[in-house]
């Protein structure tokens with residue numbers, strides 16, 4: 001078995017791992033990334049809808065080959081077909097090809113000095129003396145510090161005895177890229193409803209006028225059957241629909257794990273539950289936390305401090321920045337999950353009658369949603385709905 005040594009070892013070359021690696025390498029420390037697959041970004045399991053502001057926040061230019069479309073708003077549809085639109089004058093979000101975006105991030109990490117090893121699946125990790133070691137079938141990789149960026153199925157979290165994601169809130173998702181549809185390329189569609197997509201929603205993300213990324217995630221039921229039903233209902237009578245990229249994956253809606261650090265270890269991205277519970281979007285918020293992890297890791301190397309006591313600053317810092325977002329998002333997700341289709345319709349009617357979509361359009365932020373959610377809750381008529389909303393949060397209704 002070949003032995004390697006580095007200062008920081010990152011397991012997983014998804015966006016979280018690559019961003020953590022980039023940030024640490026930029027501070028001049030030695031970083032190696034181990035990725036199990038033969039190519040970066042493959043297989044892809046993401047719809048690729050990202051806010052333009054969020055992209056800039058995580059150090060990615062909002063122009064690039066990875067951008068497939070730009071959208072200026074979203075149309076929300078209730079179970080009975082009520083709808084409202086939230087929009088801005090200019091595009092606020094883009095649809096990206098995740099494979100190309102991840103490759104771009106890999107290039108950034110390499111430019112900063114990080115080394116990426118492909119075909120390197122980590123099977124085991126151990127703390128050994130003054131090192132942490134990751135074992136692949138062929139190599140034994142020792143480091144001062146390890147960043148776990150394995151994504152939703154992280155094994156490292158368990159090996160180090162940390163509490164993993166609450167899989168009650170990790171949902172199977174499925175999507176196709178479909179041509180031959182008629183969609184408005186400026187707007188994403190979000191379709192909610194217990195029968196349509198229990199515990200989540202169905203999405204139509206336009207790529208062009210005649211093609212879209214269409215998918216859903218759900219807590220109960222079979223995503224394949226529900227998605228077929230959704231496509232048939234959304235595009236009735238449209239013939240010649242062609243599916244050309246089917247992707248599945250697990251959508252994280254359960255919020256962060258209890259502890260995201262330990263001696264010589266930090267957990268980032270989906271593995272840490274750093275995903276918006278409302279939408280399952282994890283690239284931007286996961287990227288923000290990963291970038292904090294990269295900075296703390298570099299500082300740990302420079303100060304030669306690798307204990308949990310020192311690394312807890314990572315958790316303190318991401319909580320300062322995003323703790324409120326995850327908490328509010330989780331509350332909103334729980335509420336939505338427990339509302340009947342009738343109650344969701346009532347909520348939609350309220351939004352439309354009170355013109356709350358204007359408030360959401362003006363004050364909403366795709367990534368930092370707590371501000372507008374709290375403002376909505378303070379509206380008199382929403383407050384009046386509160387008793388039924390709180391009933392929905394009863395511990396007996398999971």
Ligand SMILES: Cc1cc2nc3c(=O)[nH]c(=O)nc-3n(C[C@H](O)[C@H](O)[C@H](O)COP(=O)(O)OP(=O)(O)OC[C@H]3O[C@@H](n4cnc5c(N)ncnc54)[C@H](O)[C@@H]3O)c2cc1C
Pocket residue numbers: 011012013014015016017034035036037041045046047048049050120121122123149150151152173174175215247248249250251268269270271275280281282283284286
């Ligand atoms: C259907 C679907 C649609 C989504 N749509 C959106 C969206 O529109 N916008 C958004 O922001 N987010 C979306 N997400 C969520 C987003 O994909 C994730 O939040 C994001 O990819 C998390 O990044 P990550 O780096 O933590 O994990 P991942 O992207 O999963 O990367 C983990 C990497 O680690 C590697 N790996 C795992 N285990 C090992 C190991 N033992 N050894 C070596 N390598 C390993 C994997 O091969 C992978 O490359 C979606 C998710 C799904 C399932």
